[in-house]
Amino acid sequence: MQLEEKVAAVTQVFEGLDQQIANFQSATSLHCKAGCGKCCFKPDIEATILEFLPFALHLYKQKQAEQWLEKLSQIDSSICLILNPTQAGAGLCTEYPHRGLICRLFGYSARTNKYGSKELVTCQVIKTEQTEAYNKTVEMISKGLRFL
Numbered sequence: 743m744q745l746e747e748k749v750a751a752v753t754q755v756f757e758g759l760d761q762q763i764a765n766f767q768s769a770t771s772l773h774c775k776a777g778c779g780k781c782c783f784k785p786d787i788e789a790t791i792l793e794f795l796p797f798a799l800h801l802y803k804q805k806q807a808e809q810w811l812e813k814l815s816q817i818d819s820s821i822c823l824i825l826n827p828t829q830a831g832a833g834l835c836t837e838y839p840h841r842g843l844i845c846r847l848f849g850y851s852a853r854t855n856k857y858g859s860k861e862l863v864t865c866q867v868i869k870t871e872q873t874e875a876y877n878k879t880v881e882m883i884s885k886g887l888r889f890l
């Protein structure tokens with residue numbers, strides 16, 4: 743598969759996922775706190791090359807790839823390169839449309855636990871500040887509700 747095809751395939755997955763997350767938010771009322779970005783400051787977040795391939799191709803097409811590579815070699819690599827803690831507005835991500843899979847899923851994913859049941863995986867901010875909606879969602883998921 744050529745690079746452009748890979749990027750198109752990843753972008754398609756992201757578009758489908760964004761729609762599913764929107765459905766989930768609408769069904770549960772769970773949402774990120776405006777301007778939060780607390781999860782972006784975690785230093786140990788791992789991401790794959792594939793999920794940032796659309797961003798890399800974007801930079802290459804904009805002739806900014808080398809400039810960003812240089813930036814990458816100069817900064818504290820434990821902090822996300824596209825995070826701007828002082829950015830005004832709704833969020834702190836400078837490349838929100840190009841964010842990776844981990845960024846899209848944070849707060850809105852689920853896993854199968856050791857008992858074979860599905861459980862919601864979300865952040866402390868959502869758990870503690872949207873407790874009622876969180877508990878309702880946990881119950882909905884335990885009853886097998888899917889958000890597709």
Ligand code: SF4
Nearest residue numbers: 774778779781849865
């Ligand atoms: S997932 Fe949680 S910590 Fe991250 S931005 Fe949303 S509310 Fe904040």
